[in-house]
Amino acid sequence: MSDGKQLDYETEESTEQQRVPRDDGSDLPIKEGAVFGAIAVVATYLTHLLLTVMTTARISPEAGMVGSGEDASYVVTDMVASWKAAGWSYLSAFGSGFEAEGESAVLSAVPNHGAAFVNGPFGLSDLFLFLVTLGGIVAAGYGIARYTETDTATEAVKTSLTVVPAYLVFAAIAAVVMTHTFTDDPAITAFIGEATGHANAAVELEVSDIVTENGYNDIEFGPSTSSAILLAGLVVPAILAAIGGVLTQPRDALETVMAKVQ
Structure with missing residues (x-):
């Protein structure tokens, strides 16, 4: 009889040892979740980068004559760096917004990317x-919950949310770092479009603020920080990771x- 109890005790002890150790003072696998989240973020971004590089290779940058008379020259503008455009693509999949000189802008109307x-x-x-x-987030939430062998749905959801910080960090970095300043006249002209009062890519941006007597002012374009952090860093990752859990x-x-319904 004692042998049976001893065997049960050893089995339970072995099962506990097989469970993934948690961080001290926390019931959640913070480090493991960060790893799963980081893998999902990097894999997703690299997928966007690969397709963005393919797209960039097929697009011709804006070009045109700059200056007048003997000073006139034909200028071919530079494409937005693929690593930045890939970040724009990534954030767009979450529904994040973009801004030009602080005004709301439409990514599809922006040239050279x-x-x-x-x-x-x-x-x-x-x-x-x-x-x-979106599938990468679900997979990350599912993966960490399975890896840590959660026992209940509530525990699985809590565990799955540990992948969210990786998305939050990347969204914040992308919003701050992945911006581009249009400085060449042909690119700025394409950005403005044929609109007479407002820029084509940013309807609330006054053309008069861009076109001056001395020429064109530069236009800084990039992700909306608040939108990127809220949608790509918090709300969408949290919901989908929880579903995965x-x-x-x-x-x-x-x-x-x-049980709650009844």
Whole structure:
């Protein structure tokens, strides 16, 4: 009889040892969640980068004559760096907004970039990137919950949320670092478009603030920081990661919901 109890004790002890150790003072696997989240973020961004590079290779930058008379010259502008445009593509998949000189702007109307989500290299590339981006969050939430062997749906959801900080950090970095300043006249002209009062890519940006007697003022364009952090860093990752966690305990989740309904 004692041998049976000893065997049960050793089995329980072995099971506890197999569980992933948690950080001291916390019931959540913070470090493990950060790793799962970082892997998902990097893999997603690299996918956007690959398709953005493909798109950029197919796009011709804006070009045109600058100056007048003997000082006139034909200028070919530079494309937005692919690593920046890939960040724009990534944030677009979350529904994040963009700004030009502090005013709301539309990414699809901005020249000289190959952000794959708005100008993909093949048909349905936007749908592909959308599924990869959002599916990666679900997979990360599912993966960390399975890895730590959560026992209930509630525990799985809490554990899955540990992947969110990685998305928050990347969204904040992308919003601050992945900006571009248009300085060449042909690119600025394309940015303004044919509008007479407001810029084509930013309807609230006054053309009179860009076009002056001395020429064109530079235009700084990039992600909206608040939008990027809220959507790409918090709300969407939290919801989808939680869904991933629930998928590891579907029966318990259903029973919990039914119990509350009754």
